[in-house]
Amino acid sequence: MSQPHPASSVSRQSLFGETPESLSESAVAAGWPRRLGAQVLKWVWGRGVLDPDAMTDLSAAQRAWLGEHYSASEGIEVAAQSASDGTRKLLLAWPDAGLDDSRRTECVLIPAEGRRTACISSQIGCPVGCRFCASGLGFDGNLTAGRIVEQVHRLGRLDGVGRISHVVFMGMGEPLANLPAVTAAIRILQAPWGGGISARRITVSTVGVPSAIRRFSNFELPVNLALSLHAPNDELRKRIIPWAEFATIAEILDACREWFDKSGREITLEYLLLGGFNDRPEHARELAAVAKRLRSNVNLIRWNEVKGMPFDRPSSEDVLHFQRILRDRGVNTHIRASRGRDIAAACGQLRHEKSVSLGLSAKSMPAPLPPSA
Ligand code: SF4
Known part of the structure; x- marks a missing residue:
């Protein structure tokens, strides 16, 4: 589904937001044959050709029309990093969003065990x-x-x-706060003519907005849902996730249960272990009780240090002990391997480091916005 750029000096549409149908409609309106839509997207997705001038089965006039109305590469790569484990990270600026440092997004490639996972952003920054x-x-x-x-x-x-074999919406932003664009993107990413990535290999991670989870449960494709829980009770959660003020864990779990009933897919509870804050044995016992209230598995993530953030990386012993407590209580639990530790691979970290170098700090962060849903 095509989406016009928001208030933009850039008038061209992104080819990556097009389907064969939407592109064909524009082509027909411009006087070209209907087949032009599929023809162009075959170049983009089948052959990786983005330059209209290299699309040799288009006429010169069609190539000119395409170049005038569509753009394939909107993002400007302003930084790139590679880690020794193969993780690679790009910082992208979006021209009509302005070129200052606060208006950039990140995406990360995580190669592991034969997978090539793209961790992508859904928003510029994050309202949470x-x-x-x-x-x-x-x-x-x-x-x-x-x-x-x-x-x-x-x-x-x-x-x-x-x-790319897998996609996770775990970069910048709360995907369910941008649901129309996220679902349109998923349709393109999983389409055989498009990304060709099975919906079962696409994971949407949310901080938990019950009304949005319920809306998302009506989505027709069998994607995975991950809930960023990060604390086993509401009090602790409110101290680290401002949107926890708007919904209790019990309310979020109710919505997740509806999502499971409709999709039949188990939910992953993401739990970021912050040393000395939420990684104590009593937290593990509480988390086990939460996890058993719905069909879920738990992903433990060991905090990656970020300059200027007031948390410690938990010790390996504490992480393993935490996992053992969960497993002893029958909760399916995995520890997610830390990737790209020698680059700024945590969510928002590359942008953060650029901002720190410009003198921005956590203290100058604007207040979080409430969910609009
Ligand atoms: S962790 Fe929180 S602030 Fe960061 S992108 Fe996710 S929802 Fe937004």
Whole structure:
């Protein structure tokens, strides 16, 4: 589904936000044959060709029309990093969002166990403002479907990468606060003519907005849902996730249960272990009780240090002990491997480091915004 750019000096549409149908409609309106839509997207997705002039089965006039009305690469790469474990990270600026440092988004390629996972952003910054997250440097708007999809295509074009096998919406932003663009992007990413990535390999991670989870449960594609829980009770959660003020864990779990009833898919509870804050044995016991209230598994994530953030990285012993307590209570639990520790690979971290170098700090972060749903 095509989405016009928000209030923009850039008048061209993103080719990555187009379907064969939407592009064909524009082509027909411009006097071209209907087949032009599928023809162009075959170049983009089948052959990785983005320059209209290289689309040799189009006439010169069609190529000129395409170049005048559509753009394939909107994002400007302002920084790139590679870690020794193969993790690669891009910082992208969006021209009509302004070129200052606060209006940039990140995407990360995580190669592991034969997978090539793209971790992508859904918004510029994030309205939630979690205390542990470097993306909380303010919120500057939603990304369009085209810009969400572009991140996946870009990561797949990096040297030696090839086709992306998995996508996780775990970069900047709260995906369910940008649901129309996120669902449009997923349709394109999983389409056989598009990204060709099975919906079962696409995971949407939310901080938990019950009304939005219920709306998302009507989405027709079998994607995975991950809930960023990060604390086993409401009091602790409110101290690190401002949106915890708007919904209790019990209310979020009710919505997750509805999502499971409709989708039949188990939910992943993401739990970021912050040393000395939420990684004590009593927290593990409480988390086990929460996890058993719905069909879920738990992903433990060991905090990656971020300059200027008031949390410690928990010890390996504490992480393993935490996992053992959960497993002893019958909760399916995994520890997510830390990736890209020698680059700024945590959510929002590359943008954060650029901002720190410009003199911005957690203290200058704007207040988080309430959910609009
Ligand atoms: S952790 Fe996710 S929801 Fe929280 S501020 Fe960062 S990007 Fe937003």
